[in-house]
Amino acid sequence: MLQVISLLLENKPGALMRVTGLLSQRGYNIESLTVARTLDPEISRMTIAVDVDSTQRQQVIKQMNKLINVLQATDLTDLPAVVRELVLVRIRMPQESRTAVLKEAEIFGGRIVDSSTEGFAIEATGDPEKLGEFIDVMRSYGEIEVTRSGALAIGLEAKKLRLQPPVPTKTKMEEITY
Amino acid sequence: MSTLMSGARMLVECLVREGVDCLFGYPGGVTIPFYDVLYDHPLRHVLVRHEENAAFAAEGYARATGKVGVCCATSGPGATNLTTGLVDAMMDSIPIVAITGQVTSKLIGSDAFQEADTFGITRPCTKHNYLVKKLEDLAQIIHEAFYVASSGRPGPVLVDITKDVLQAQGHYQQVTAIHLPGYRVFTEGHTGQVRRAAQLVEEAQRPLVYGGGGIIAAGASKELREFVELADSPAVLTLMGLGSLASEHPNFISMPGMHGSYAANMALTNCDLLIALGVRFDDRVTGRLAAFAPHAKVIHVDIDPAEIGKNRAPDVPIVGDVKRVLTKLNKLLAESKSAPDETLRAARRAWWHRIRQWKQEHPFDVATSDTEIKPQHLMAEIDRLSGGQAIVASDVGQHQMWAAQLVRFNEPRLWLSSGGLGSMGFGIPAAIGAQFARPEKLVFAIVGDGGFQMSIPELSTIASNGLPIKIIVMNNGHLGMVRQWQTLFYNNRLSAVELDGFPDVEKLAAAYGFKGRIVDKPWELAPALEEAVAEPGPYLLNVKVTPFECVYPMVPAGSGLEEMVLGPPQPVAVPAK
Numbered sequence: 171m172l173q174v175i176s177l178l179l180e181n182k183p184g185a186l187m188r189v190t191g192l193l194s195q196r197g198y199n200i201e202s203l204t205v206a207r208t209l210d211p212e213i214s215r216m217t218i219a220v221d222v223d224s225t226q227r228q229q230v231i232k233q234m235n236k237l238i239n240v241l242q243a244t245d246l247t248d249l250p251a252v253v254r255e256l257v258l259v260r261i262r263m264p265q266e267s268r269t270a271v272l273k274e275a276e277i278f279g280g281r282i283v284d285s286s287t288e289g290f291a292i293e294a295t296g297d298p299e300k301l302g303e304f305i306d307v308m309r310s311y312g313e314i315e316v317t318r319s320g321a322l323a324i325g326l327e328a329k330k331l332r333l334q335p336p337v338p339t340k341t342k343m344e345e346i347t348y
Numbered sequence: 349m350s351t352l353m354s355g356a357r358m359l360v361e362c363l364v365r366e367g368v369d370c371l372f373g374y375p376g377g378v379t380i381p382f383y384d385v386l387y388d389h390p391l392r393h394v395l396v397r398h399e400e401n402a403a404f405a406a407e408g409y410a411r412a413t414g415k416v417g418v419c420c421a422t423s424g425p426g427a428t429n430l431t432t433g434l435v436d437a438m439m440d441s442i443p444i445v446a447i448t449g450q451v452t453s454k455l456i457g458s459d460a461f462q463e464a465d466t467f468g469i470t471r472p473c474t475k476h477n478y479l480v481k482k483l484e485d486l487a488q489i490i491h492e493a494f495y496v497a498s499s500g501r502p503g504p505v506l507v508d509i510t511k512d513v514l515q516a517q518g519h520y521q522q523v524t525a526i527h528l529p530g531y532r533v534f535t536e537g538h539t540g541q542v543r544r545a546a547q548l549v550e551e552a553q554r555p556l557v558y559g560g561g562g563i564i565a566a567g568a569s570k571e572l573r574e575f576v577e578l579a580d581s582p583a584v585l586t587l588m589g590l591g592s593l594a595s596e597h598p599n600f601i602s603m604p605g606m607h608g609s610y611a612a613n614m615a616l617t618n619c620d621l622l623i624a625l626g627v628r629f630d631d632r633v634t635g636r637l638a639a640f641a642p643h644a645k646v647i648h649v650d651i652d653p654a655e656i657g658k659n660r661a662p663d664v665p666i667v668g669d670v671k672r673v674l675t676k677l678n679k680l681l682a683e684s685k686s687a688p689d690e691t692l693r694a695a696r697r698a699w700w701h702r703i704r705q706w707k708q709e710h711p712f713d714v715a716t717s718d719t720e721i722k723p724q725h726l727m728a729e730i731d732r733l734s735g736g737q738a739i740v741a742s743d744v745g746q747h748q749m750w751a752a753q754l755v756r757f758n759e760p761r762l763w764l765s766s767g768g769l770g771s772m773g774f775g776i777p778a779a780i781g782a783q784f785a786r787p788e789k790l791v792f793a794i795v796g797d798g799g800f801q802m803s804i805p806e807l808s809t810i811a812s813n814g815l816p817i818k819i820i821v822m823n824n825g826h827l828g829m830v831r832q833w834q835t836l837f838y839n840n841r842l843s844a845v846e847l848d849g850f851p852d853v854e855k856l857a858a859a860y861g862f863k864g865r866i867v868d869k870p871w872e873l874a875p876a877l878e879e880a881v882a883e884p885g886p887y888l889l890n891v892k893v894t895p896f897e898c899v900y901p902m903v904p905a906g907s908g909l910e911e912m913v914l915g916p917p918q919p920v921a922v923p924a925k
Contacts (some may be wrong), residue, residue, distance in 0.1 A: 180530060187471060190668065195472050232654035238476045238496065241530040333529035339491055 171224050172240040174253060174323050177216040178241040178331065181207065181342060189216065202255075202320025213241065215240055218325045242331050243311050255298045255318040259305065262289040263312030278304040280286050297299060328330040349522070355483045356381040356514040359447070360389055362490035362523075368418050370784050370839040372396050376422020377462060378449035381514040394784060394813065397805035399426050403433020403504075406444045408781025410437075411764045412739060412789075414567065416497050417781060420447040424462030427469070427508070430720025432771055434473040434504045440588060441565055443502035445493050446474075453481045453510040466508045471829045475503030483516040491523045498918075500533040502565055536653060537668025537676060545623075545647045545686070546680040547666045553695035553894035555581040556641075558604070561588030561767070562626015562650060564669050564760045565816050571674035572625070573597065578681040580696060581623065582703050584612040586633055588767045591757030595736055602704060605633040606903045607749040610710035612911040613901070615639050615703055624648045626670045629659035630768070638859035639908025649673045688919070710914055712753045713900060721870050723747065723822055723893045727754035728821065730792060738790040739764065739782050741820070743775035743799030746828035751794050765872040773802030776819060780806060783815045790818070790881065796892075797823040797847050804856075810886045811860040818880045819888045823850065824895045832898045851892040862918075864888035 179185050186205060193200055201219040208215045222230055227245060234243035246253070259280075263271060268290075274281065277290050278300070284291035289312065294304055298321050308314050353361070359382060370392040386393050396402045399421040406417030421430050427448040437444045444529045451460045467479040476496045478489045486509065493505040549555060557579075563572050563776055569592050576583050576599040583593055583895070584604040593600050604612035616622070622644040627633070634640040637659060648655075649670055651832045656665045659672035666673055688696070716725045734740065736758030742748040742765045758762045766774040779793035795803070800821045810817055831845040857864025862885050867876040873891065880887040901912040 178458075183465060184471065187468065191471050229658055230655065235532070236652070236654055238528055238531045332529055336527040337495065337527035338525050339495070339523055 171220060171222065172247075173220045173222050173227050173230065173318070174246045174251070174321060175218045175220065175231065175234065176244045176246050176251075176325060177217060177218065177324055179214050180241060181212050181214045181235075182239050182241040186215070186216075187241055188237050189218070189234070192237060193218070193220060196230070198226070198230060200221070204320045204322055217321055219321045221340065241333060242329070244300050244325060244329060246323050246325055252321050252326065253323045254295055255301055256295045257294065257301045257305065258283075258317045259292045259294070259308050260289065260315045261292065261308050261312050262314075264330050267311050271308070274307050274311070278307070280304065349698035350519045352517050352519060354381060354385070354514065355486055355509070355516050355518065356385045357671075358483070358486055358518065359509070359514070360385045362487050363418065364391060366416070366494045367489065368416070370394060370409065371418035371420060372402040372409070372781065373420035373447075374399050374402055374422070374426060376426045376449060377427075378425075378451060378511040379420065379422045379514070381511065382420070382447075382449070394780070394809065396777065396780070396809050396862050399429035399808075400773065401780075401803065401806050403430045403444065403446060404445070404771070404774050404777035407433060407437050407442050408741060408764055409773075409785045409901065410442050411445055411778065412761050412782035412785045414565075414761065415443075416786075417442070417444040417492055418447070419444065421730065422449045422462065423451055423466065425464075427466040428464055430506075431470060431473050432769075434470060434506065436766050436769040436771045436774065436786075438473060440766065441561060442503050442504070443497040444504045445497050446504060446506040446622055446810050448478065448506060448508045449514070449690075450508045450510045452512045454512070456510070458911040463767070466506070470506045470508075472808060473504070474506045475501075477506040480507060480509045480513050483518045484521075485627075486525050488519060491524050492528065494865070496528070496531065497524045500531075500626045520752075534653060534667045535672055537649065537666045537673035538659075539676070541664055541666045541734060542673060542676045543680060545666060546620055546677055546684070548664060549579045549581070549623065549643060549681065550649060550684060550686060551555045551692070553692060554617035554620040554699040555579060555623060556615050556621065556644070557581050557583035557590045557623045557625060558586070558616065558627055559592055560586040560627035563589055563592040566627075566628075566651070566669050567676055567760075569593065569760045571671055571678060574678045575674050575681075578678055579623075580701070580921070582615060584608070584615060586627055586630070586767075587752055587765060588800050590752060590763045591760045594758040595756035596758055596819030597714065601707065603752050604909070605903055606635070607753065608633075608710055608900065608903075608909075609707075609753070609913065610705060610901055610914060611706035613903070613912055614706045617910045618702070619644045622646045624662070625778060626650060627675070627866065628655045634909070635911075636660065636906055636908045637793060637901045639910065641813075651676050653774060685905040691881035701790050710901070713915070714754065717870060717894070719870070720894045721868065721873055721891060722864035723750050723897050724754060725820055725870060726820070726891050726893060727751050727875065729874055730794065731755045734790070734792070735879055735882055738762065738793045739779070739786065739791055740794060741775045741779035741782060742763070743769045743795040744772045745796045746824070746832065746897075746899050747794055747796045747822040749794075749829075750822075766882065772799040775799055776806050776810075776817075778805035779817045780809055780815060783817055791816070793817055793819045795819065795821055797821055797825065797850055798827045800848070807856070807888070808858045811862055815886060816884060817886050819886070820880070821853070821888070821890045822893055823890050823896065825850070826892050826895060829899075831896075835896070835898065836902075837904070850890075857886075857888040862886040862888070862891070864891065866890040868892035
């Protein structure tokens with residue numbers, strides 16, 4: 171099944187590699203992954219959709235939480251959350267289909283971002299499944315090329331970010347002796 | 349206020365402040381600045397003969413003491429050679445810090461000489477790793493590395509440092525705090541869950557402790573002994589947990605699992621309460637998971653939340669440090685006012701009776717022969733000389749299993765063995781690390797003739813440092829464990845397991861300047877081992893044992909523990925024509 175995970179991670183070199191490496195190391199298939207900075211430039215937000223056996227969902231979250239750069243890992247699969255995706259479609263179709271394509275795009279809330287004699291570039295956002303349907307419909311009109319952003323998610327219930335306080339070092343403090 | 353110093357010197361300074369007294373390494377181009385500081389510094393550097401062994405030696409040091417072991421290597425091949433040891437430490441949760449040199453930061457990404465992406469390569473081999481490209485980050489990162497390696501579930505941490513950082517000049521800023529906001533260490537254990545655990549322990553008719561390396565990592569041996577006595581519970585200890593409860597303690601049964609004892613495996617299969625302490629339900633212990641402790645409720649205590657429920661869903665999960673959790677649990681049990689009723693007392697007596705019976709029915713086979721040295725005979729003799737007190741570093745294979753079965757360990761941190769990763773070539777370098785850590789101890793390196801040949805370069809390290817390690821080669825002329833599987837499961841088609849061309853150990857040891865001999869007569873075994881132990885310096889003993897012995901009991905891979913095979917297939921009478 172598809173598990174949607176929202177991660178807050180420290181914006182440190184290699185942090186992304188740790189997350190993707192962990193997923194492949196443990197045999198979980200990444201369906202999509204998006205990452206960008208949050209309001210705090212030191213922290214990134216990552217949304218990952220993983221294809222994983224439902225019995226393994228908790229284990230994925232626990233393994234994520236073990237990564238030192240991960241501040242919080244939340245399984246949004248069963249929580250109230252909004253999941254959205256952006257898709258860009260470039261379509262080439264016969265002249266006579268232009269109006270129909272425009273209509274269909276409108277039904278799906280798509281926006282024309284480029285228009286030429288050959289066709290359109292259309293931008294649409296929405297629920298990933300809905301976008302799948304949009305793509306299918308567009309395909310029926312002509313030759314298309316598609317770029318999807320991958321799922322972006324936000325939980326609808328506030329979850330407190332619990333950070334660990336600094337730990338005093340226990341190292342020996344005497345002055346250098348050489 | 350503070351003196352100007354190089355990054356290399358700052359690194360040494362940090363190591364000293366972390367209490368490092370000895371490190372294992374091998375120099376190379378980019379780490380020369382570091383070695384230049386060591387030139388006239390009291391910090392002891394042990395020059396190994398291969399970087400992999402530097403990591404294993406650091407592990408041996410850490411396993412024998414509980415302190416963080418330190419190893420270092422140069423960029424490129426030096427760093428890649430460390431990786432086996434890093435993964436080994438990862439699998440067995442051993443705290444080590446590895447320092448590697450990296451090419452100058454400007455050259456990173458240019459395929460420079462001896463450049464490798466150490467940071468990328470070692471990401472899955474470590475608990476955490478760092479690449480230091482700025483001098484001002486160095487001290488903080490080194491102290492962080494030691495903190496991460498030794499806290500929570502211990503593990504290896506690698507710090508890759510570019511050459512320009514080692515050469516740059518800067519001021520050492522006192523590091524007073526480690527701030528890792530995303531690094532959670534769970535130690536206390538949920539009080540409510542501990543109370544539930546105590547209740548289950550009191551009510552259990554057939555309790556069993558299943559303890560592992562976590563007890564040793566937590567230093568919880570005393571608490572474990574108190575617990576088994578208070579709970580009147582028998583205990584099995586995994587390969588990683590041997591010694592955490594003295595082998596001679598009456599409540600100790602033995603090691604369970606693929607080559608565990610009949611009694612241990614039967615106890616696991618029949619218990620009604622499994623108290624799992626610092627273990628991870630590894631496949632070599634559980635066999636087929638569905639058949640593992642099928643009648644038991646499970647209390648699982650571990651410091652790593654990800655281990656809880658990973659392989660077996662517990663009835664009482666407790667995330668915490670085993671020592672602290674056991675302390676709480678013991679207090680509850682000691683203060684408990686509920687006296688067991690007669691039914692329960694009778695059930696417990698019956699449980700102990702069954703366990704004693706299992707132990708008597710099929711103890712580990714200590715076969716001896718008048719004509720050949722049996723491997724078990726060798727282990728029994730080593731056990732006699734050790735008396736449960738010596739440090740024994742093993743390699744991986746049949747000898748490892750026989751040693752685990754037959755050698756007693758009356759204290760933790762005596763049995764040093766590569767459990768999770770099963771790295772051949774571990775035994776001798778681990779013994780080196782342990783002997784540096786505990787110079788007063790008698791240290792045996794029990795190795796097979798296969799693993800020994802992976803570690804021959806380190807004989808030089810042993811010789812040049814005069815380490816009185818007793819290397820005992822259990823020589824059956826084969827890669828015995830693979831040979832055993834080929835015999836039992838591949839129709840005895842022995843493929844690539846014969847080890848011809850084993851060197852003459854007397855000459856080999858002499859070439860390094862110490863004593864060695866071969867022994868192949870059973871009556872010569874005890875005197876030969878005694879001579880080895882009496883020798884003040886290193887000793888290399890090549891013990892020729894029965895070549896085709898198999899380790900029993902054996903639970904075939906994928907079988908339940910109860911389906912263990914107790915001995916070789918019996919010859920079947922051929923009906924007369």
